[in-house]
Amino acid sequence: MKPAGAPPARGRPGPARIALFDIDGTLLLAGGAGRRALDRLFERRYGVVGAAAGIRPHGMTDPAILRQMLCGALGRSPAAGELEALALEYVELLGAEIADAPGFRLMPGLPDLLERLAAHANLHLGLATGNLARAAQLKLSRGGIDRYFAFGGFGSDAEDRSELTRIACARGRARARDGSAPAYVIGDTVHDVRAARAAGAECLAVLTTGASPEALRQEGARRVLEDLRDTAAVLDFLGVDGS
Numbered sequence: 384m385k386p387a388g389a390p391p392a393r394g395r396p397g398p399a400r401i402a403l404f405d406i407d408g409t410l411l412l413a414g415g416a417g418r419r420a421l422d423r424l425f426e427r428r429y430g431v432v433g434a435a436a437g438i439r440p441h442g443m444t445d446p447a448i449l450r451q452m453l454c455g456a457l458g459r460s461p462a463a464g465e466l467e468a469l470a471l472e473y474v475e476l477l478g479a480e481i482a483d484a485p486g487f488r489l490m491p492g493l494p495d496l497l498e499r500l501a502a503h504a505n506l507h508l509g510l511a512t513g514n515l516a517r518a519a520q521l522k523l524s525r526g527g528i529d530r531y532f533a534f535g536g537f538g539s540d541a542e543d544r545s546e547l548t549r550i551a552c553a554r555g556r557a558r559a560r561d562g563s564a565p566a567y568v569i570g571d572t573v574h575d576v577r578a579a580r581a582a583g584a585e586c587l588a589v590l591t592t593g594a595s596p597e598a599l600r601q602e603g604a605r606r607v608l609e610d611l612r613d614t615a616a617v618l619d620f621l622g623v624d625g626s
């Protein structure tokens with residue numbers, strides 16, 4: 384009998400595992416498209432210019448960003464149905480911004496890593512992202528990597544990141560038909576780490592957007608990498624065979 388946690392034998396699919404990726408700063412940079420769409424949204428809807436200027440969106444969910452912008456720009460909480468209406472208009476504006484965002488790029492190591500991971504039949508690739516589902520699809524499509532992700536937890540599922548990560552874990556386990564499959568989150572902020580831990584998942588954090596490695600570890604990140612070019616380290620973290 385193999386010791387617990389040992390990698391599966393070469394050539395065998397191994398037990399089911401769930402790998403959940405954050406999007407912004409982890410898989411790609413949208414070149415400021417999100418911020419420009421938010422600014423256009425608030426200018427069009429409320430006549431407020433530069434409403435996104437004071438927002439630090441890293442690790443925040445889209446509904447939380449919209450709520451904070453409303454509070455900052457208009458000094459009030461959203462009315463009933465207002466966040467939902469804003470979200471719909473935001474994704475419409477984001478579509479136009481994403482299409483011609485000159486600074487858009489995949490992060491180092493992508494898409495090679497995804498290609499390697501997709502070869503593992505029992506590794507279920509999903510998303511744990513604060514993006515609304517439609518916004519996530521727009522960003523991944525522009526980067527040509529949407530086909531790697533069959534499910535996820537999104538900002539449109541929950542405003543709270545821990546909750547959307549729990550939802551992503553549950554969806555991954557349903558796809559894997561294994562209610563106890565371990566889940567792993569890959570993200571770039573302490574918010575990703577905190578949400579992963581709250582959802583009972585291990586977290587690998589990357590330093591691509593300037594997070595402090597000490598803070599990430601303190602929050603519970605099991606592994607911290609400069610970026611996702613170190614495919615062997617990611618495979619090792621996920622407990623899958625590197626062959």
Ligand SMILES: [Mg+2]
Pocket residue numbers: 405406407408409441442570571572
């Ligand atoms: Mg991120």
